[in-house]
């Protein structure tokens with residue numbers, strides 16, 4: 001049974017292989033640019049920990065408008081004054097033209113995000129900002145096996161967004177935060193987490209999950225009331241991540257090939273594709289509905305669910321309306337993308353026929369909605 005699902009899945013064989021492998025060490029991650037690696041229960045904890053330890057209270061930090069709004073929420077809770085700038089409509093990454101408009105004399109840091117795995121040129125960014133501006137690089141959507149990432153002063157990686165895993169995030173740094181890190185408790189993957197992980201395992205039980213999910217639209221999380229605790233990462237999440245990242249290069253190559261089939265089969269009258277900056281690791285395959293059709297985005301999302309095709313609308317809540325007062329200008333592109341993107345699943349277990357089926361399903365939805 002093929003899962004057309006943006007939620008990553010593991011076969012039982014892959015699961016067994018991971019479980020029987022010995023634990024890996026975090027030192028197996030080769031990032032010569034950074035001396036220290038700290039692991040956390042979530043990436044939000046890693047970011048929160050970083051702001052607390054480098055203390056930018058009452059300082060100005062630039063953020064991209066098209067990113068996960070939790071990133072802005074963490075900054076506000078740490079007393080940071082965010083300056084939110086618009087993104088490029090084609091690459092979804094922050095727009096260098098917007099950077100050029102800023103006066104960096106009173107800006108202390110910039111937070112950048114390689115959106116959906118599309119790698120932004122950090123070296124180019126470095127030339128545009130003042131020398132002592134701290135660059136925090138959020139590579140949550142990338143798998144770390146890539147020569148272009150890891151150019152920021154700090155690097156953030158997610159343990160569960162590219163390959164299936166429980167949760168977790170990493171902070172790579174040249175600063176030593178060992179004293180405050182040692183004070184943290186360790187997260188524990190419990191039986192409830194293991195039960196929820198069934199959603200990530202291939203098998204007949206997926207029919208049952210799909211039946212439930214096809215009738216339910218996930219609710220928007222309320223960022224203002226969201227609570228989290230900063231914990232060290234559980235060893236099981238680390239083991240899952242370190243095992244799976246070994247196959248990252250092969251996975252990325254397969255996804256690049258599948259992208260070609262997407263482009264050949266999606267109807268260009270309705271969509272355009274995310275343009276690649278330096279390189280792309282395709283966490284998903286993102287398309288944008290053109291202006292006359294974006295009003296149908298949420299209908300398409302729901303219709304596809306009824307056909308057991310689970311796509312997502314990330315970041316449909318970017319930037320949150322409450323954060324609009326921190327926007328530098330109108331951030332029109334970010335608002336447009338938030339209402340127009342559909343993220344389609346892409347993974348090496350698919351073949352040309354599967355992608356054709358996905359494209360036909362999406363094209364058909366639009367043909368019916370516009371008839």
Ligand SMILES: Cc1ncc(COP(=O)(O)O)c(C=O)c1O
Pocket residue numbers: 041042043044045067068070071113138140141158168169
């Ligand atoms: C770019 C980005 N950074 C950080 C986060 C926070 O990650 P976590 O859910 O692990 O806290 C997210 C969440 O989706 C994200 O998309």
